[in-house]
Amino acid sequence: MDPQKFKTRMGDLAMGTALHAAAKDYQKELLEQEKAQGSGRAHEVVDLDDLMDDPELEKLHAERIASLKKEAEKRQALQRKGHGEYREVTEADFLSEVTGSPMVVCHFFHREFFRCKIMDKHIKLLAPKYFETKFICVDAENCPFFVTKLAIKVLPCVLLFRDGVATDRIVGFHELGGVDDFSTSALETRLLKKGLIIAKKATDDDGEEKVARSVRSTVNDGSDSD
Secondary structure (H helix, E strand, O other): OOHHHHHHHHHHHHHHHHHHHHHHHHHHHHHHHHHHHOOOOOOOOOOHHHHHOOHHHHHHHHHHHHHHHHHHHHHHHHHHOOOOOEEEOOHHHHHHHHHOOOEEEEEEEOOOOHHHHHHHHHHHHHOOOOOOOEEEEEEHHHOHHHHHHOOOOOOOEEEEEEOOEEEEEEEOOHHHOOOOOOOHHHHHHHHHHOOOOOOOEEEOOOOOEEEOHHHHHHHOOOOOOO
16 A cells, blocks of 8 residues: 555544544533433433434534534644744745745744843744744844845844734844743733734633633733833
8 A cells, every 4th residue: 555645544544533532522511511401300311322313413413523624624734834833944935934824923033142042932832822823933144135124133033924914023022021031921912912823712610711811911901012
């Protein structure tokens, strides 16, 4: 068998297994909800086979599978574009990288600059957390054309791209507290304010969706310095 075809087939099987497992978990969750809501029927036994024959549940099951598959395909497409990790790119690849994704954060750095290494540390933490945004870096010494074109004069310099256009920049640490030991959340909040990352949502005890308080409170305090 062709090794590539075998690898593709195994990948498809792995995805199918993951989707099936997720669907089973979803069915169990629905069953638990049904038991909890059944006032006066708390001890009623529900046959899983009967539950599977329910047309409404079958519809929910199909929709859930379709949704999971769509999300998996979207994630794979982004991963092929380099999302999910913090990567160094060359000057030759720079233009295609920043125009290939809707949201891109690019750090222009110098290998010997201590503060560039600090910035690297924080961006590495954010890259896998915000998968929809691409995080890359460029060695300023090896990228003279774009350093001049983008008027980069102070490092570290983090450029924020939306649809291939540089819309904003973070120069040094002034906007991040002005200290070398600024927190990752300071950079995270700055990117959130400019829409370069999408806020993660959590669910409270009542099932209501909410944005993480640590980020939300900063964004909504009306203290945008721009």
